[in-house]
Amino acid sequence: MKRRIRVSSSQREExxxxxxxxxxxxxxVEDGVIHxxxxxxxxxxxxxxxxxxxxxxxxxxxxxxxxxxxxxxxxAEGNSDSHxxxxxxxxxxxxxxxxxxxxxxxWQHVFLAEWxxxxxxxxxxAIVSAVE
Amino acid sequence: MKRRIRVSSSQREExxxxxxxxxxxxxxVEDGVIHxxxxxxxxxxxxxxxxxxxxxxxxxxxxxxxxxxxxxxxxAEGNSDSHxxxxxxxxxxxxxxxxxxxxxxxWQHVFLAEWxxxxxxxxxxAIVSAVE
Amino acid sequence: MKRRIRVSSSQREExxxxxxxxxxxxxxVEDGVIHxxxxxxxxxxxxxxxxxxxxxxxxxxxxxxxxxxxxxxxxAEGNSDSHxxxxxxxxxxxxxxxxxxxxxxxWQHVFLAEWxxxxxxxxxxAIVSAVE
Numbered sequence: 363m364k365r366r367i368r369v370s371s372s373q374r375e376e377x378x379x380x381x382x383x384x385x386x387x388x389x390x391v392e393d394g395v396i397h398x399x400x401x402x403x404x405x406x407x408x409x410x411x412x413x414x415x416x417x418x419x420x421x422x423x424x425x426x427x428x429x430x431x432x433x434x435x436x437x438a439e440g441n442s443d444s445h446x447x448x449x450x451x452x453x454x455x456x457x458x459x460x461x462x463x464x465x466x467x468x469w470q471h472v473f474l475a476e477w478x479x480x481x482x483x484x485x486x487x488a489i490v491s492a493v494e
Numbered sequence: 495m496k497r498r499i500r501v502s503s504s505q506r507e508e509x510x511x512x513x514x515x516x517x518x519x520x521x522x523v524e525d526g527v528i529h530x531x532x533x534x535x536x537x538x539x540x541x542x543x544x545x546x547x548x549x550x551x552x553x554x555x556x557x558x559x560x561x562x563x564x565x566x567x568x569x570a571e572g573n574s575d576s577h578x579x580x581x582x583x584x585x586x587x588x589x590x591x592x593x594x595x596x597x598x599x600x601w602q603h604v605f606l607a608e609w610x611x612x613x614x615x616x617x618x619x620a621i622v623s624a625v626e
Numbered sequence: 627m628k629r630r631i632r633v634s635s636s637q638r639e640e641x642x643x644x645x646x647x648x649x650x651x652x653x654x655v656e657d658g659v660i661h662x663x664x665x666x667x668x669x670x671x672x673x674x675x676x677x678x679x680x681x682x683x684x685x686x687x688x689x690x691x692x693x694x695x696x697x698x699x700x701x702a703e704g705n706s707d708s709h710x711x712x713x714x715x716x717x718x719x720x721x722x723x724x725x726x727x728x729x730x731x732x733w734q735h736v737f738l739a740e741w742x743x744x745x746x747x748x749x750x751x752a753i754v755s756a757v758e
Contacts, residue, residue: 525752527661527752527754541713541717542667542709546702548700548701548702549667549701549706552699552700552706552709553706553709553713555698556696556699556706556707557710560692560693583714583716587718588718590750590752597663599664599666599667602667602717622754625754
């Protein structure tokens, strides 16, 4: 069975909040984990502060400066920076579930980190419900 | 059921060795995995060398330089660098368990990477014991 | 039971494609996840584009520049850069399995990111087959 959620980005570099979409998947899971996997090589998944939007802006600006869209790169599509930032943040996340809720700290939101948008993206998932 | 371990840091930037605390959780698990999750947006989890303390010092110094505590950031709390380093290292880890022991290489120790301490931190965990 | 795959690198910095080796482990798994763990502190695991080899070259070049093999480091073995890049990419991966195949996007390949080769490396794994 293919388990997928769909995410759309509207900027080249953007943190798209997918907390609600992921939370909806685990409502009926008493205790377990959900594994999330981005099916792409130019966007990643991460968890960080979702309260003050300036945090996301600062993160995007810092990563943009850290790995510039340089002309030195050889990959002809001009998005090597996007590939690199994808491996730095990582394409997968494993989130814990307790009593039908994601186990997240008070400030933690789940984001798809878009590094080469705007695009339509797919995130695969699998739930393991037997934990102790 | 809430499964948590508590970790205290004593510096703004510090790698706190939590290998013993995590090992103690898996003593009775024959074969499985333990998922660890930091409940915070300014500290991460990582595994790296624990034998020579200079490795941790070099890692902290390099990250401090890579993502400086810059005045250019907009987030008013002045800890955007901490948020960024948290997403670079990542807030979660999945460790393997064989015969009641963490599956770690000879030099590998488990660390909470504190990027905005000193603070009291909480790490959630879940154990999945049926593996093949 | 010890579950391990062996990987050899031939350069100091190299992305070694291990997609085939990992795929072979999951052929008989209907639905599940495979957890991979590098047992070393100077190589990591990542997933990124495997079609155009220039992507790997650009990634290695960018990381080499981002974390140089600097003389400022204190760790006497001269490979602090390798340790740092290991924590940036991360030593573990959790991949999804559907119908005996890894759930990967069309461009995604699994790589061991060697940061201090050439070396012989070991990657531990565990499969969890009960997912929903």
